[in-house]
Amino acid sequence: MPARAPLALTRRRWLAASSAALLGSVCEKHSALLAQATSASARPELIDIHQHTNYHGRSDADLIKHQEAMGVTKTILLPAGSDALRPSTHNGKSFGLAARVLGNEAAYRLVKEYPDKFVFCANEVTDLENAIPVMEKYLKLGACGIGEQKFSVECDSAESLKMYDLAKAYGVPVLLHFQYKTYNLGYERFYQVLEKYPTVNFIAHAQTTWGNVDAAHKQENLYPTGKVTPGGLTDKWLTNYPNFFADLSAGSGLNAFTRDEEHGAAFFMRHQDKLLYGSDCQDALGVPEEKNCCGSKMIALIRKLVPDEGARQKIFSGNTKRVFKLA
Numbered sequence: 001m002p003a004r005a006p007l008a009l010t011r012r013r014w015l016a017a018s019s020a021a022l023l024g025s026v027c028e029k030h031s032a033l034l035a036q037a038t039s040a041s042a043r044p045e046l047i048d049i050h051q052h053t054n055y056h057g058r059s060d061a062d063l064i065k066h067q068e069a070m071g072v073t074k075t076i077l078l079p080a081g082s083d084a085l086r087p088s089t090h091n092g093k094s095f096g097l098a099a100r101v102l103g104n105e106a107a108y109r110l111v112k113e114y115p116d117k118f119v120f121c122a123n124e125v126t127d128l129e130n131a132i133p134v135m136e137k138y139l140k141l142g143a144c145g146i147g148e149q150k151f152s153v154e155c156d157s158a159e160s161l162k163m164y165d166l167a168k169a170y171g172v173p174v175l176l177h178f179q180y181k182t183y184n185l186g187y188e189r190f191y192q193v194l195e196k197y198p199t200v201n202f203i204a205h206a207q208t209t210w211g212n213v214d215a216a217h218k219q220e221n222l223y224p225t226g227k228v229t230p231g232g233l234t235d236k237w238l239t240n241y242p243n244f245f246a247d248l249s250a251g252s253g254l255n256a257f258t259r260d261e262e263h264g265a266a267f268f269m270r271h272q273d274k275l276l277y278g279s280d281c282q283d284a285l286g287v288p289e290e291k292n293c294c295g296s297k298m299i300a301l302i303r304k305l306v307p308d309e310g311a312r313q314k315i316f317s318g319n320t321k322r323v324f325k326l327a
Ligand SMILES: [Zn+2]
Pocket: 050, 052, 078, 097, 148, 280
């Protein structure tokens, strides 16, 4: 087939020329760029709604390393309130969200330094005289929510309602740490807040939120074990109230799913539009082998218990983008 010979030759020559070009510096640069683009597009969007600056003294550099190790693409920083000596801060025992966490200014500074990595919420001690103007100042500076509210006040106190009014005016969610007899008291009444503020999205976090997935929950038991009876307050409210969401972070979030994986898998499926991934861990490694890294353990657990790619993506980023109005 003489007609094909020149073609084959041409192709061989072209291949040879291409290989030579691949060795050239221009092509090296090009393939580096290509590899970068491939890894960026292969990296699924993963938003962590619950992290802190200076968490038990952890440096910003270690926080960044931790988030990168977990594969987090964007992190929401939750500042502490002011060091105000009063019952709502347990007269100082709960300063810095009881974890040496820094306030609004530190979070805002980190966002300005790394705008591609971080966004932040505004916060203040709920019953401080100037709580509303302080939170409003940072909302005006771009805060995308209010929290982490971790103070010893009734969850429907007059001051809390003023804060929910502020959230309503700015169209931002409020993230609350519910802990029996310690922070945001009166969880069993919280449905009344959900009804009073139908346009405000509330994100519930911590022990009392997660204990109450169980209809048989004993409120004083912060880390319950064993099989879950479906239909606890948290389960019911996630079903009944479109403005109620849950933050999967911390040991309490992880415990709610590891104590009964069968219930956990079903819970993930039925509330796939209402659950937001968060880590809230203070370690510097960001890997499941690190004992305290509940963030990376939760990522692995979601991958295990949520086989549906669409549901998983909602939990990892879609729900958060909607609730926090992130681009
Ligand atoms: Zn926290």
